[in-house]
Amino acid sequence: MTEPSNQPEVSPVFFPEAQKITIKQIAEWAGAEIVRGDGDLTISGVVPLDAGVAGTLVFIDNPKYLDQLTETHATACLVSKKHLEKVPEGVIPLLAKEPYRSLSKVLAKLYPSAMRPLPATSERGVSAAAFVEDSAVLGEGVIVEAGAVIGAGVVIGAGSVVGPNAVIASNCQLGELCSIGANSSVQHSVLGDRVIIHPNVSLGQDGFGFAMGAGGHIKVPQVGRVVIGNDVEIGAGSCVDRGANRDTIVDDGTKIDNQVQIGHNANIGKHCVIVSQVGISGSATLEDYVVMGGKSGVSGHVRVGMGAQIAGVSAVHEDLAPGGRYGGVPARPIREWFKEITMIRRLAAQGSKKKEN
Known part of the structure; x- marks a missing residue:
């Protein structure tokens, strides 16, 4: 006798068919x-x-x-x-x-x-399985799903959704039509309107600050905030540290991929695109419209000029001029980088021929 299958007979449809x-x-x-x-x-x-x-x-x-x-x-x-x-x-x-x-x-x-993450369940309003402090202020149509925690003094704008098991810590502010993904943590943060935070994002945790010395490393209290502008999207598993003595800023319209790390006091301009596994060190500045390819990084206290494009797996150690295209380790103008790669290949080929002879 054939045992019943646990698999559904028909593949699930997650979005309704488009009308003609x-x-x-x-x-x-x-x-x-x-x-x-x-x-x-x-x-x-x-x-x-x-x-x-x-x-x-x-x-x-x-x-x-x-x-x-x-x-x-x-x-x-x-x-x-x-x-x-x-x-x-x-x-x-x-x-x-x-x-x-x-x-x-x-x-x-x-x-x-x-266009934005959907609630995990059909439940609307505040779930009976969520915890919301009495002093929190929730706008019209806010959804708080099961397991979510909303701290004291939190303000959440109309139409926002807080996903399952997400935590919005005390005194944080969310604008209208925000989406906070499941298991995300928001603390010491102020978010604008229409911000999308995908699952497992962490905002506002300690910046990595220590006064290092031979006798041990002394923790430096991080007393700044994270300030997120309007229409920002942050991908799953990414982290934005709060500032040490000023705010960490991600400005309007910037799009951040999965598994990106942004350090304390960083200042990310408007409409930047930051691809997966990028690391931006503390106090670095990206001016507006900067694009960073996957696995690239920016050292601390470095400024990347407006509209600059950085190739994947590149390392930025010095200020970069606006509008340029850069690549390599350390990052330099991309034509220069390509020339160097071509020369290295030629030298390697010549060395191989000599060995053969």
């Missing part, structure tokens, strides 16, 4: 132009190029996938001018200046529930 939308509506959302075809046709989903079938929307941005574009059977494709001629007949080209950004606007309309 006309190509005209898609073009309006995307800020795109219908180059040819019937704008009254409908699509009911967005899929990768190689999965494109009738009734779906695809996009092309990376030339690596041009072969897939020529073979797609999707109803419509978001495409830039440089790839427009590659869109096959029978597929409606939607001409967009930046197809990927246009796609994000369409997806936000089709799947609004995916």
Whole structure:
């Protein structure tokens, strides 16, 4: 006799299917132009190029996938001018200046529930299994899930969600429409509006401060805060230490990936992008629009200029000028780094030939 399986017979669906939308509506959302075809046709989903079938929307941005574009059977494709001629007949080209950004606007309309983390359960309001201090102030529509702890004097703005087992420590402030992921810890922190904190994030814990000496290392009290601006997103497992004698700041619109460490007194500007496993040491400054690739790092008291881009696995030990592209250890202008790598490869190849001879 066959034993019953514990596996579900049908794969779970985590987001509802998109409603059918006309190509005209898609073009309006995307800020795109219908180059040819019937704008009254409908699509009911967005899929990768190689999965494109009738009734779906695809996009092309990376030339690596041009072969897939020529073979797609999707109803419509978001495409830039440089790839427009590659869109096959029978597929409606939607001409967009930046197809990927246009796609994000369409997806936000089709799947609004995916724009911020969802509550873990269907329970609304404050769970009976949560603990909320009497002096805490919760705005309209706030959800506090089971196991969460809200400390004394906490203020949480309207529409915010505090996930299961998250802790909002005394006197912290959260703006409106914030999402605090499961098992996250927020202390000594002030958050703006629409901040997204994914699971297992820690905000406002001690900065790593010690007066070191031969007789032992003396702990230096960390008496600053963490101040998070509006529309900041912080990925799972990341940590932002509170300041030692001033605030640690992450300014408006900055996006931080999983497993990132930001040290005490760091000042992160507006709309920075910080990829996974980056480490930013204490009192470092990133000006607005800085991009840091994965596993790169910035030493303490270093300033990275506005709009600078740092390649993955690079180490920044000195101030970097605005707008440049940098890479290597230590980080230097990327063309210089590439030249050095090329020279090292040539020298290595010459050495190998000599050994063979």
